[in-house]
Amino acid sequence: MKHMNNNSIIIKNLSSNINGCSFLRDVSFGIEKGEILGVIGPNGSGKTTLMETILGYRPKISGEILSSSSDHSCEIFYLPDGVQLFPEHKVHEVVSYFANQFKTNSEETQNFLGRFRLESHLNKKVSELSKGFQKRLGLAVAFMSGKQILFLDEPFDGLDLMQTIDVIKVMKEQIGLHHSIFVSIHQLGDAEKFCDRLLILNEGQILGLGSLSDLKIKFGLHESASLEDIFLSALQKETI
């Protein structure tokens, strides 16, 4: 436990390969308690693979995953990208099912439904919800899980600007000191606003890890540089 310091989970030298093809190479980082750690990278950089390897959904060939409990996967809730949550069921049935599974009390459940603005959609089938509200339902389920660490794969994908702002606001309120979030994001503008620290991943390797200002220093960029500048700079350096 001593070595955990302020971290919820520590990943050390994680490597994985699938059918002989290397996907992650010596990845090491920690997720601090109460922080939002965003992972950014081009398509195929290994963002989803990283999350799923940590959870044991993909095989690892080496590395260590440390957490405060013996089975780290018990502390994590993973919301995959593009998941369709029981489209033929009604929203209230899905919510009630997960509330029973996670033993969430009705007060908390109502709270999450209210915060994610799902109350007026309870009687609709999930398939009748817009993509944005389906994402909200997934996020509500993630928070209902009561797990300390949330792994969210592209949670803002498909949301319009207003919905993204709204969801970011709700999630920031929910996090408090009780949750840590590890999130993969494609939209760099959202990542800049939402994440406390960022991990830049390319071809299964970490190119940079730290806060926005840390990354600017690491890549020798001006203070006014955006995350997009950092991202491009990181990729260019790697290419060179």
Place this chain on the structure above:
Amino acid sequence: MKSFVSQLRFHFLGITRSKPLYILLFLECFFVGFSYIQAVDLYREASLAAQESPGLASGLSPFDGFLVPLFGAHSVLISILFPFLTIRQVAVEYERGSYKILDQLSSRGLPQIISGFVVSLFAWAMSLVPILIAIAHWLTISGHVSFSEVVVLLIGHGAFALSIISISLLVAHIMRQTAPAVIIVLSMVLGFWMIESFAGSVPSELGTIAKSLSFTANLKAFERGILSLAHLGYFVGLGGLFLGLSKSSSKVFLSRHRMVTIISSAVLGSLLLSQVAQTLPTSYDFTENRRNSFSPAIEKALSQVKNPIHLQIYLSPDDSRLYDFERDFLGRLKRSLRHLTVEYAYTSRSGFKSSSDDLYGIFKLSNSSKSAQTRSTNEEELLPIVFDLIGISRPQTEESFYSGYPLVASSNGLDILFYLILPFIIVGMYFFVTQKRRLKI
């Protein structure tokens, strides 16, 4: 337990709204209805003939006359359509990615699999409704139904459904896509039908093993009114094996090595179960006319024989006399004699020597001290030979008590019931359960 109940409730809601269930029920009305209408008409014609010649009446059994055809039509649909229903429940979660979320719940693994299994059994029970309506109608037209005969058919077809459901669940968890999983299960069902006909024409070791594996061949005993622990044990054992293997294959990451191990375990386990189940000798004749049994006095006398008896059959596999002999006399003899071994002299059509073969058509019975032979397949001629061989006198048997149940009834109106009213109710049920209703909070 609470999470399992919530899982079950959720699965239940899913299946009651699933289109495949209502399509199955809809088609069932036509299949079962057609079978029932045909049965009523044929039974009427046979009963009219029995009025002219009363001796024919004892052959009129509602078991063969309408119960077996009804359940037979049902089992065809269960074999072909039910895998779609069961596989879809599971495979769709893999296709939508929600299995990764289900894997994080407290009810993951076996509880989720058992819950899927239970709701599939519920769907099977719903599919019995047209049969129950047909039985109710039969009773209202003064037809006779033996409770024990209905029970043995329900047990047999329930055990058959159990195996179809569990193998569908296993294949769905391995393939993780609806279409390939359905293709595999349907190929297996067709394979079972082929095995049955192949094994029927080739009474060899291979044929016997193949037949013992076939679901449809194992169902046949129940359709003869026999509750056999061997067949029931095979179905229940397979159900347990496939459900256990479904749990092993429900992990999010399924390596090739694990997949090969699971498939090999399923094949070897099925082979082993089919052989072990055959060592369960107990069977009960549930038919009202005890067609599968000798009279109680003869059964009692034969059951006390301890010395092994060997029977050699010199008939080609496609000879109809062999089929009659196996179904009638040999079936009864196997149920009564504990130590009977049977040897088929002609193992294949190509092995058939020629009709001029002197031994052709002979049934040769022997034990350690004596042997006897006959060409007759008639029980009244065969039984004295058996008793002579075992060296005890044949007990006196009482007269047959079964007088048959002739019924002259019309099938008028049944077409409207099965082809119009019931399908209409099923369509109505679908719209009722899937309609939008206000949520009461």
